[in-house]
Amino acid sequence: MDAEAAPGFPCETDTQRGLALLLPPTTLAALADSWLREDCPGLNYAAWVSGAAPSQAALWAKSPGLLAGRPFFDAIFAQLNCQVSWFLPEGSKLVPVAKVAEVRGPAHCLLLGERVALNTLARCSGVASAAAAAVEAARGTGWTGHVAGTRKTTPGFRLVEKYGLLVGGAAAHRYDLGGLVMVKDNHVVAAGGVEKAVRGARQAADFALKVEVECSSLREAVQAAEAGADLVLLDNFRPEELHATAAALKARFPSVAVEASGGVTLGNLPQFCGPHIDVISLGMLTQAAPALDFSLKLFAEVPHAPRS
Numbered sequence: 001m002d003a004e005a006a007p008g009f010p011c012e013t014d015t016q017r018g019l020a021l022l023l024p025p026t027t028l029a030a031l032a033d034s035w036l037r038e039d040c041p042g043l044n045y046a047a048w049v050s051g052a053a054p055s056q057a058a059l060w061a062k063s064p065g066l067l068a069g070r071p072f073f074d075a076i077f078a079q080l081n082c083q084v085s086w087f088l089p090e091g092s093k094l095v096p097v098a099k100v101a102e103v104r105g106p107a108h109c110l111l112l113g114e115r116v117a118l119n120t121l122a123r124c125s126g127v128a129s130a131a132a133a134a135v136e137a138a139r140g141t142g143w144t145g146h147v148a149g150t151r152k153t154t155p156g157f158r159l160v161e162k163y164g165l166l167v168g169g170a171a172a173h174r175y176d177l178g179g180l181v182m183v184k185d186n187h188v189v190a191a192g193g194v195e196k197a198v199r200g201a202r203q204a205a206d207f208a209l210k211v212e213v214e215c216s217s218l219r220e221a222v223q224a225a226e227a228g229a230d231l232v233l234l235d236n237f238r239p240e241e242l243h244a245t246a247a248a249l250k251a252r253f254p255s256v257a258v259e260a261s262g263g264v265t266l267g268n269l270p271q272f273c274g275p276h277i278d279v280i281s282l283g284m285l286t287q288a289a290p291a292l293d294f295s296l297k298l299f300a301e302v303p304h305a306p307r308s
Helices: 012-021 025-039 048-049 069-079 107-139 156-167 186-193 195-206 220-225 239-252
Strands: 052-061 084-087 091-096 097-104 146-150 182-183 211-215 233-234 257-261 280-281 293-300
Touching: 012 156, 025 069, 025 107, 048 107, 048 233, 052 107, 069 097, 069 107, 069 156, 097 107, 097 220, 107 146, 107 293, 146 186, 146 211, 186 195, 186 211, 195 211, 195 220, 195 257, 211 220, 220 233, 233 239, 239 257
Parallel strands: 146 280, 182 211, 211 233, 233 257, 257 280
Antiparallel strands: 052 097, 052 293, 084 097
């Protein structure tokens, strides 16, 4: 089957190479090693059955979406001395059933890496597909701001999911607690108020980091901006309240960026797009994205597409 480049990617090859460069090889190798050790920490009894003869397998995409996660798939099989040959570039639009790649190596190594590699590719592709759908919905309104993910990621799998967001055309948002000083409602309570919380954050951030403050009202947003916040997160606002609040805040503090979050879904995302909103973040892009369906089938000579 043919594959199409993801929407908004002017040059698929350049995009693919650029995104792959973001992933440190040593980190990829360490992640792949940890995933393989988790799946097989001791004896691999099935290896006795498969043996070590040179073998080859075809990777099939069996559900529609975007292909994402090639570097992780490669890293897993590299740990097992297997070679992967790809037929489709990262970010390709998958039309099932599509042969995506072939993997060669000892039979027991192919099967040892099979489930780990498929799980990673399926999860990353699912996130990328959800991100692409969200970006398309936002762009359909004429809005030009940033659709972003959140820190609502799977423990141990964050790099995969953040990378998937990028392949889908969304912003990854902060990678971890050190990427941005986010002052949330509990921080405000602990500090004794918005102004104290922002002053403390501003002191800790110094010149290197931006400070974002979660606010539940225009009054809190103004306090945060006056105290030196770079970004204001308007959390759990209904769309009509959101746009009015953002407009009032921007009128007084035009340089303060506004992020909308909370209760945003693919269905209602267009309602949150507006001229005073700079970022819309959706936790569901990583929390609720369905995994794509892939399979890896060993073959002797000419592989045939598996049944759906």
